Amino acid sequence: MKRYLFTVVIIIPALLLPMLTYAKAGVGINRHTITQIDSYNHIVKGLSKKVPVHMDTIKSLLAGRVASIHTMITSSEDQAYESDQQLKADVLRIIIDAGHGGRDPGSAGVSEDEEKLYTLSLSHKIYRLLESESTITPILTRHDDTYLTTEDRVAVANRDQVDIFISLHANSFTNKNTRGTETYYHNSNSIKLADILHEHILQATGFPDRKVRKMDYKVLKETTMPAALLEIGYLSNKVEESIMTSEEMQNKVAASIVEGIKQYIMLEL
Numbered sequence: 679m680k681r682y683l684f685t686v687v688i689i690i691p692a693l694l695l696p697m698l699t700y701a702k703a704g705v706g707i708n709r710h711t712i713t714q715i716d717s718y719n720h721i722v723k724g725l726s727k728k729v730p731v732h733m734d735t736i737k738s739l740l741a742g743r744v745a746s747i748h749t750m751i752t753s754s755e756d757q758a759y760e761s762d763q764q765l766k767a768d769v770l771r772i773i774i775d776a777g778h779g780g781r782d783p784g785s786a787g788v789s790e791d792e793e794k795l796y797t798l799s800l801s802h803k804i805y806r807l808l809e810s811e812s813t814i815t816p817i818l819t820r821h822d823d824t825y826l827t828t829e830d831r832v833a834v835a836n837r838d839q840v841d842i843f844i845s846l847h848a849n850s851f852t853n854k855n856t857r858g859t860e861t862y863y864h865n866s867n868s869i870k871l872a873d874i875l876h877e878h879i880l881q882a883t884g885f886p887d888r889k890v891r892k893m894d895y896k897v898l899k900e901t902t903m904p905a906a907l908l909e910i911g912y913l914s915n916k917v918e919e920s921i922m923t924s925e926e927m928q929n930k931v932a933a934s935i936v937e938g939i940k941q942y943i944m945l946e947l
């Protein structure tokens with residue numbers, strides 16, 4: 679914290695010091711806002727020249743909404759500076775939650791594939807793709823085959839005030855013919871996210887469309903940010919299991935989820 683504030687002080691004109699002192703004092707400034715200042719600092723450092731920043735832009739940042747960084751930063755003379763791609767680069771934090779883990783295997787596949795391993799593998803692929811996006815900081819709820827309670831997952835999301843929460847799952851059912859992709863949401867602020875991700879996953883898998891559904895899963899109900907739970911396909915169906923667990927389809931699904939996330943960000947954040 680001290681390190682980057684010090685850097686900010688060097689780079690940003692003295693005009694901004696009172697606001698930053700305010701942020702440092704933490705009065706009315708939540709952690710999310712602090713992160714934006716951090717991101718902002720990062721962006722400034724990434725530019726080839728120092729950029730005087732209009733006070734309104736800083737106020738927008740401190741007001742706490744990420745979208746403000748997408749606006750053009752202007753000089754104190756209101757001269758526009760280039761920035762689009764670079765300054766679009768505020769960091770959105772996205773949780774990729776690999777369902778189940780440890781002593782909770784989740785669904786069992788026809789060929790004894792376990793849901794917990796499938797979701798873990800897929801989560802790493804999504805993580806790697808998101809990592810290369812300058813505008814996104816991906817966060818995994820688990821990095822390995824660890825047991826987490828639902829409460830643990832919700833707590834991470836709410837405590838870190840992430841922008842998007844995505845939980846990965848694979849389905850199973852006693853009727854082995856049941857197949858298809860389902861996407862779940864609960865809170866009304868999550869419908870759009872669920873819709874967009876669902877469309878992208880369907881395109882990737884070509885599986886039957888089992889629709890976007892509302893369900894009171896804890897990870898959806900108790901997380902405060904847009905949240906979706908993805909049931910990519912049915913491990914209990916022989917055809918889907920073999921397709922969805924293949925390396926090729928996992929990569930395809932991971933890419934489709936990342937594209938969905940990016941589209942959602944563009945449209946909604």
Ligand SMILES: [Zn+2]
Binds near residue numbers: 777846
């Ligand atoms: Zn599951």
